Amino acid sequence: MDNRVVVTGIGIILPIGKTEQEVIHSIKNDVVNFQRSSFRKDVIVSPVEDFDFKAYIKAYKYSRYLPKSWRLTICAVKKAIEDAKISQKILENSSLFVGIGPNVDVFDMQIEQKALGILSILPNTPSFCISNLFSIHGENLTISTACSSSLQSIGEGFLRIKKGDTKVALCGGGDSRLSNLGISLYYNARVLKLIDESQDVKNSYAPFDKKNMGFVPGEGGAFLVLEELSHAKKRGAKIYGEIIxxxxxxxxxxxxxxxxxxxxxxxxxxxxxxxxxxxxxxxxxxxxxxxxxxxxxxxxxxxxxxxxxxxxxxxxxxxxxxxxxxxxxxxxxxxxxxxxxxxxxxxxxxxxxxxxxxxxxxxxxxxxxxxxxxxxxxxxxxxxxxxxxxxxxxx
Amino acid sequence: MDILDVLKKIIADIMDIDEQEIDRETYLIRDLNMESIDLLELSVAINSQFKIDVEDDKAFLKDLRFILKEIDHNTSLDNYLSNQYPHLSKSRIDEILADLENGPVLKLKDVEQYINYTLHSHG
CATH class of the missing domain: 3.40.47.10 (Thiolase/Chalcone synthase)
Known part of the structure; x- marks a missing residue:
């Protein structure tokens, strides 16, 4: 019989909060962090404020290869591990499924001036860093399926636990496309929500509204810890719910x-x-x-x-x-x-x-x-x- | 800015540490745990900052152990190493030879001397 898969940890770094409490507070009080892009005043962006990689990871020499999207991703992993309270022994055998994008924020990093600038565009560099930092050495896969990437990373982790390949899987991703290039690529593709000077930045974007055309690009990272049900119960883990x-x-x-x-x-x-x-x-x-x-x-x-x-x-x-x-x-x-x-x-x-x-x-x-x-x-x-x-x- | 200050800044950036943790006598591998990819970054940065071609084997003494293994025992070690590493002084070579058993010998001052020598020998 297939294994059952539960969620036992969540880590986030998002525009409306970096903890569960902050997110719930934002939702209840209608707080968003929409603002005009510094590159185009007619574009709204949703950035993460006060994000300091060093506050989470301390000194890390490979950080010079990491654009913000990957830094957000790695910090979300750290928070998910802390939330799930999994031991180092469990982590070592845990699996890792990372959903990431084409990394359009890398072009501000002058990667051509580094010996190993290629690390900033290799899709599995975040996976290396996560494994390197947190000693996670089980099944490993980097998934890049455009805007489905991080959801599919959770899906793939779910399948691996369900089939018995692994007991614990860390799954998620992160992205940031608020750089000049990111905004330009989206703008050229005519997919952005555009506003004039008089429009309210915080109260214009309305998905599913007849008058809304285009989206607000945001940034952030989120990771989930998935776990086989009996494994989670045995160690007394907090269980958020089940993926079915x-x-x-x-x-x-x-x-x-x-x-x-x-x-x-x-x-x-x-x-x-x-x-x-x-x-x-x-x-x-x-x-x-x-x-x-x-x-x-x-x-x-x-x-x-x-x-x-x-x-x-x-x-x-x-x-x-x-x-x-x-x-x-x-x-x-x-x-x-x-x-x-x-x-x-x-x-x-x-x-x-x-x-x-x-x-x-x-x-x-x-x-x-x-x-x-x-x-x-x-x-x-x-x-x-x-x-x-x-x-x-x-x- | 002199060579030492530039090197400190480059290495602090590569290793994500404070410049205060580095001085002329710092062992790059033994103290700072610089790996091959870090030395590669250092090489590229030196090339870009000082506009010199860096021969990694010489600048970072990468072929030292190989040379010591292969050398004909009738040859004078001091002289041979002076020829291989013309940027190092006789006293520094003696210091290195006395330090071999303690681990990787490369110090920041060796790289500083390499740059100094290379800049000088090219005019």
């Missing part, structure tokens, strides 16, 4: 745009539901990818309509709180989502006034309800689709 399903698929239709018929995203979620052995009607809440680009929002609305015929789960979109963390978004949103579900909060989609669909129950006010089963969704360029089904309790 995961799947992925690829549209392969267009290098950037999603397929608005949502054919293969639907297939992806159907697969995950089937593997989790649950009916769509058992889903209470959907943490949508919800970027606020027109095509993403149309696709996700279609997806929800394809799947949920009899029951209307709550639909929220955490990017309205932290911005779009690119490859790091899945892990970040899962971390925030789990914190909120533990407190029986379903966070609102900020600023949503005129939804693209009148029949879908978008959460427009913070809602205090118990959620048993939730889906987390990530969709990336290429038509890269992924989802994870999370159960907010362990029987």
């Amino acid at each position: 399903g995961y799947s992925s698929s690829m549209d392969g239709l267009n290098p950037t745009a999603p397929d608005t018929s949502a054919k293969y995203p639907t297939k992806c979620i159907e697969n995950a539901l089937e593997k989790a052995n649950i009916d769509p009607n058992e889903i209470d809440a959907i943490f949508a990818h919800g970027t606020g680009t027109k095509l993403n929002d149309i696709m996700e609305i279609k997806l929800i309509k394809n799947l949920f015929v009899n029951k209307n789960p709550y639909i929220t979109a955490l990017k309205s709180w932290i911005g779009h963390l690119a490859s790091g978004c899945g892990a970040a949103e899962m971390a925030i989502g789990i914190f909120c579900l533990k407190k029986n909060i379903i966070p609102k989609i900020r600023n949503l006034k005129d939804p693209r669909d009148d029949f879908i129950p978008f959460v427009i006010h913070n809602t205090y309800r118990q959620v048993n089963i939730a889906i987390f969704q990530s969709f990336g360029f290429g038509g890269q689709n992924a989802c994870i089904i999370f159960k907010n309790s362990v029987d």
Whole structure:
């Protein structure tokens, strides 16, 4: 029989907080860290404030090869390890699944002037540093699937524990694309939320709103510790909940745009539901990818309509709180989502006034309800689709 | 800025340590745990700062142990090493030979001398 997989640790460094308490405080008090980009005044960004790598890792000679995205990632791992209270002995045999992106913040680092500047663009450098710093030597994989990367890293960790390859897996990622190059690439691709001088920076970005076009780029890191249920129970670990399903698929239709018929995203979620052995009607809440680009929002609305015929789960979109963390978004949103579900909060989609669909129950006010089963969704360029089904309790 | 100050700054940056932890007598490998990739970074940085080609085997005494192993026993060790490492003084070579058993011998002052010598010999 397959193993059951629970979440026993969460570490975050995010624009709305670096601890569970800070995140919950931000959600309850409508606090975001949106501001105008220093590179383009018509672009909103969601940075992490007061981030000092040295405060977490102290002196580390390989830090000279690490752009901010990877520093955020590594610090999130440290916090997840501390939260899970796992011993060094367990860590040594733990597995590591790192979801990362193309690292567009590296171009400010003058890597061509270093002997080993190549380390700043090799995708598994963060994995090396994490293993080097925390002595993690089990199964290891770096996953780079655009904006699905970190959610898929959690999914792959889940599968490895489920199949018995490992007892503990550290999974997550981080990203930062707020550099001049990052903003320019997004701007050129016409995917950013743009505002004029008179518009309110904090209250303009509204995923799933008819008038919203484009997203707010954010930055941050988030890591989860996944653990086989009996292993977690035996050591008396704190258990946040259980991961019961995961799947992925690829549209392969267009290098950037999603397929608005949502054919293969639907297939992806159907697969995950089937593997989790649950009916769509058992889903209470959907943490949508919800970027606020027109095509993403149309696709996700279609997806929800394809799947949920009899029951209307709550639909929220955490990017309205932290911005779009690119490859790091899945892990970040899962971390925030789990914190909120533990407190029986379903966070609102900020600023949503005129939804693209009148029949879908978008959460427009913070809602205090118990959620048993939730889906987390990530969709990336290429038509890269992924989802994870999370159960907010362990029987 | 003199050569020593520049070198201290470069090494502090590579090793993520304070410049105060480094002086002329610091052993780069024995004290600072500099590895081959760190010496590679040092080489690239010296090249970029001083506009000289760095021969790593000589600047960082990388081939010292090999030379000591291969040398014909009838040859004068002092003279031979002086030819191999023309940037080092006779007294420094004697110091190195007396220090071999204690671990890697490379000191910051050896690299300083290498740069000094190379800059000088090129005019």
